[in-house]
Amino acid sequence: MYLQRFCSVLLLSTLTFSLAKAQKPVKNTGSWPIIEKQMKPWTRWWWMGNAVDEQNLNLVLKKYADAGLGGVEITPIYGAKGFEKQYLKFLSPEWMNILHYTVDKANTLGLGVDMNTGTGWPFGGPQIKPENAATKLITQQYTLKAGEGLNETIKVKEAKQDFAQLQALTAYGTNGEVLDLFSKVQADGSLNWTPGSGSWDIYATFAGKTRQMVKRAAPGGEGFTLDHLDKDAVDVYLKRFSDAFGGKPQGIRSFFNDSYEVYGATWTLTFLQEFKKNRGYDLAAHIRELTGKDSTNKNIARLKSDYRETMDELLLHNFTQNWTNWAHRLHSVTKNQSHGSPGNLLDLYGAVDIPEAETFGSSYFPIPGLRRDAADIRNVDPDPVMCKFASSAAHTGGKKLASSETFTWLTEHFKTSFSQCKPEAEQLFLAGINHIFYHGTSYSPTNVTWPGWLFYASVEMNPNNSLWPHVKGLNNYIARCQSILQSGKPDNELLIYWPIYDVWNKAKGLDMPLKVHDVDEWLHPTAFYKLSKELSKSGYSFDFASDRLLNQSTVNHAQISTSATAAPYQVLIVPQCEMMRPETLDQIIKLASNGAKIIFQALPQDVPGLSNLEARRTQLKATLAKLIFTGGADGIKQFKIGTGLVLLADDVQKALNSIGINRETLTDTGLQFIRRKTDTGKYYYLVNHTAKDIDTGLSLNEDGQVLIMDPQSSEVGVAAVRDKKVRVQLKSGESLFLKVEQNGTAKAPWVYLNKAGSSINLNQAWNLNFTEGGPELPADQHLTKLVSWTTLADPKLQAFSGTGIYTSSFNLDSKTAKEYVLNLNQVDESARVWINGQEVGILWSIPFQARIGKYLKAGNNTVKIEVVNLMANHIRDMDIKKIPWRNYHEINFVNINYKDFDASGWNVMPSGLIGPVSITAFN
Structure with a gap:
């Protein structure tokens, strides 16, 4: 039986691997592509305490599939109190059995399964002993004068650094001398050196440990965070999974890694040797400058740029590519959130199979009636340009999918409407994302009372949500959009170079994690960002390119090809930047010589870093000197080379117009x-x-x-x-x-809605009855006017979250118009409509309108409108009555500001069909 199951999983995973990698054509049925599972929205699926069982898995997976989800992404985390006996240890034989059951059951339902390569975040666990744990640079200073000996041993003084290793000892003299004293350190830590003259500052360089533990770890996943910069540590980490899997595919489509939140990991044991190999000089001789107080000294900025570039290389090769290669051997792919990493995000995204962006908080949209509460607004709104780093890596690498962790902290808990979800999802689509993952869904067994198990940072995309009966409306919309957005190839005419060395060339700080929450520091002030925003607003389409990507790019038929399977680009744009590698400039000119069109907003001024500085400056200047531009109209200078063209223009749009690149x-x-x-x-x-x-x-x-x-x-x-x-x-x-x-x-x-004719106002009486929800079903209501049901006399209605059904009838004198439009106006929060017993559909978002002409008849017509409201009022009532419902280990449950959650002070949220409801004829 196991052999049969393994063979089927192997076949499935092999197919999954090949499909995820290939630019597979999307099948069409009529006008719309056939909806495949990767086109539907998927969801991050928290296994709280790993307390999952076959019976409940069977139930919830069916509910997910019936609601229109396409797949789940298993992320085990901490558990609920009182259920410890049901906890399964991560990767234990019992856990593996339940994983196999999950994959098999999901497959029978047409669902895909992804899996976090760990629990919580970031990667780490019990297999990571201190020697493989996240590492930081520690320095200690000593001062010696002529004739003095050091009267203490050179050992790290910071507490809990038993595994710290001394890696360098550097002495700085008053006359600029720099001495390497590492060989003078004895086995016991004593220094066998006495200065003969002058005063010396001595810097000891240690590789210490951050001691960061896995955040939100599940049982069996607790432990130190991994040293992502060290290949041996990554191999040790992944070996636990290989052993649990028996080295065989498990039917997992994709292994997932969350955003890089490895705090203070500024070093690794091999850093000095890697730096010297790749940068060409000894970093140990510059430890004082590297770790000194922030400065405006340009050479310190250059030194730190070299340091950051080395971090980038270590993370790319030792973790990202290493992890992806491991997944491929298991016939799975990788899905990575590279943001937050101390490296070139484009290359880190590009090294995985499915680059994944993230939205956090809510955006402002001026859509009338769209709610955005002040209490829900985070410090930084989701930024489409930030999301384009992930989609650009997918597009330029010829990858089919670009995903996003979506709706994280979109609003305060229990207040998120589908109307608020829609424009956020659309903003992602516009940024090139085509594979949405909800954040998210907690597995919750049926014997847990409402609201079930919940994760503290998510919208509640689960069957306990009072909106769940209508979630298929949102899911079907996303599926239709993604069915097209996964079709063919992206059609972006411009490739924009990202000047990463300008970002890295800062004297402040040490490592530089490029976080979503810090875009106002490292992204927004740049000419690159401002140009991207201007071009997008003006109607141009583009992707971003790194130095590495340009280095591998070629020219075919005057278009720039970034990979064998990617759509080509018509123009490369280099925004105003200070720093550029001579090799990158040479490659750009080579592309032009081979027929490409290049636009410089301004020419680079200097080279990054310290290594061989003057020789590289000479190389850059020599290449720039070959660019002999001639004047042109509108301030556009041009240089023809080979079969291509290089333009220099501060106004990039004018330059694009001059070579026939038209905006939309x-x-x-x-x-x-x-x-x-x-x-x-x-x-x-x-x-x-x-x-x-x-x-x-x-x-x-x-x-x-x-x-x-x-x-x-x-x-x-x-x-x-x-x-x-x-x-x-x-x-x-x-x-x-x-x-x-x-x-x-x-x-x-x-059918266009041309001239609005007469309108019917459905202002007659409505009957309202409640069919599902809690804490109690209110009594039936007879309404002479549509109002929020929370304002009605029944006290149960203020606490009620669930489903109410409105019924009424109206008279249509004659049916002569070309089309009729039903307008519900205000709905809190989603409506499902039937006319004369025929279902019109789910009106789940603004403007809550639908064409209904085909359902109407002359004479009397009946209307039924099923409305679901938010969970908020029920939760508010529970907190007012101090009914316990949140009782988790670790962080338990917090509000949007990461304070203890308490809804007892909330205002009651409007609920139901508020209208006014009308039907308008159009000719």
Whole structure:
């Protein structure tokens, strides 16, 4: 039986591996691609305490599949108190058995399974002994004068550093002398050296330990954080998994690594030798400058740039590529959140199979009626440019998927509506993300009372959420969008160089983790960021490129190819930057010589780092001297070389115009877009995040028949084109796809809502009855006017979270209009609509409207509207009554500000169908 199961898992995982790596064509059925599981939203799946069992796994996985999820990402964490006897030790035989059951069950339901290569975060655990744990640089200073001997042994003084190793001892004299005293240190730590003259500052360099433990670890996952910079340590870490797996594939599609949150890990045992090998000089001779007080000294900035580049290399080769190679041997792929790492994010994202971005907090969208509470706003909003680091790595590497951890701390607990989720997801799509992971879902057994087990930092995408009966509306929307956004290849014309050496060339600090929360320090002030924002707003599409990526790029038919499977780029843009490697500049000129078009916003001024500085400066200047530009119109200078062209222009958009690279003028309307190209044409994804409804003709840079595709309703139709402009109608908060094909064969026209005619206000009486929820089902209500059900007389309604069904009827004198639109106006928070017993669909987001003409009839019509509200009022009631519901180990449960959670002081959240409800005829 096991052999049979293993063979099936091996086959499955082999297929999974090949599909994840390949640019597999997406199958179409009619107008929409066939929905495959990777197109549906997936969710991070917390196994609290690993207290999972087959019976409950069977139940919850079916609920996930029925709700439209495509897969789960197992992340074991700390557990709930009182359930310790059900805990399974991570990677134990019992845990492995339950993993096998999970994979088998998920497969039968059409779900995929990913797995964190660890518990909690970051990577670490019991297999990581102090010698393999995250390492930091420790220095100690001593002073000796002529004739003095050191009267103490050279041993680390910091507490709990039993495993610290002395790696260098450097003496600095008053006249600039630098002496290596490491060989003078005896086995007992005494120094066998006495200065003959002068005064000397002596720096001892130790490799110490951060002593960081795995955060939010699950049972069996506790232990020190891994030294990600050391290959031997990474190998030791991964061996535990290989042993538990028996070296065989487990049916895991992808192994996952969360954002790099390895605090204070500034060193590794091999750092000095790697630095000398790669930078060409001895870092031990510069320890005083490296660890001294922050300075504006340019050479210290250069030294630290070299140090940071070495960190980058160690992390890339010893961890990221090493881990990915390990996963491939198990016929799985890797999914990595590289942000937060002290390295070049583009290369770190690019070294894995599925680069993953992250959204944290909420963005501001001027969509009328969209709630954004002041208490929910974090210090830094999600930034689409930051997300493009992950999608760029996918696009330039020819990888099919770019994922995102989505909705982390979108709002305070229990207050997140689907309406708030939608524009955040759309912003990710616009940034090139096409594989959304919810953050997230906690496994919760049926015998745990409501609200079940919950994770402290997530929106509650689980069956205990009162919104869950309507989650398929959101899930289906995302699936339709991703079915197209995973089709074909990205269609971005520009490649923008990211000047990482300008980022690294700072005298302040030591290592430089490039965090999502710190983008206002390392990203926002840069010319690179400002240019990216301007080009995006003006209607250009682009990806980012690193030095390493440019080094491997070639030119084919005057276009820049970054990999064999990636879509090519028409132009490389180099933003204004101070520092550039001579080798990178030479490669850029080589690309131009081979036929590429290059635009410099400004020429680089200097080389980074200290190594062989003057020789490299001479090399850079020699290359720059070959760029003999001639003047041109609009301040654009040009240099022709080989079959290509180099332009120098402060105004990059003017330079693009001069070489016929056209922007998409549709952004002038306020619409945002992203394009995908297929064998037959192109897709445009259009989103209206403005405050206004848009009804206009759009000029597109692609010709052909235009098919309008509505991912909300799945309706399609041929667009009206007049004077080469495509008419689109998008209300604030809506989105559409345009499918442009030169040989399109679609026939049915899109029905536009042209002239609004008469309206029917559904202001008659409504009956309201409650079918599901708690803490108690309220009594039926008869409403003469639609109001929040929390304002009604029944005291149970203020505490109620669940489902209410509104029923009524209305009269339609005659059915003569071309279309009729139902407008629910205010809904708290989602509605499912039936007209005359036929389901219209789930109206789960602003503007809560639907076309209903095909469901109406002349005469009397019935309407049923099922509404679900937030969990907030029920939680508030429990906290007011001090009913215990949160009782976890470790962090337990906190609010958005990481304080103890308490909803007892909340205001009651409006709930139900508030309206006014109307039906408008259109001709």
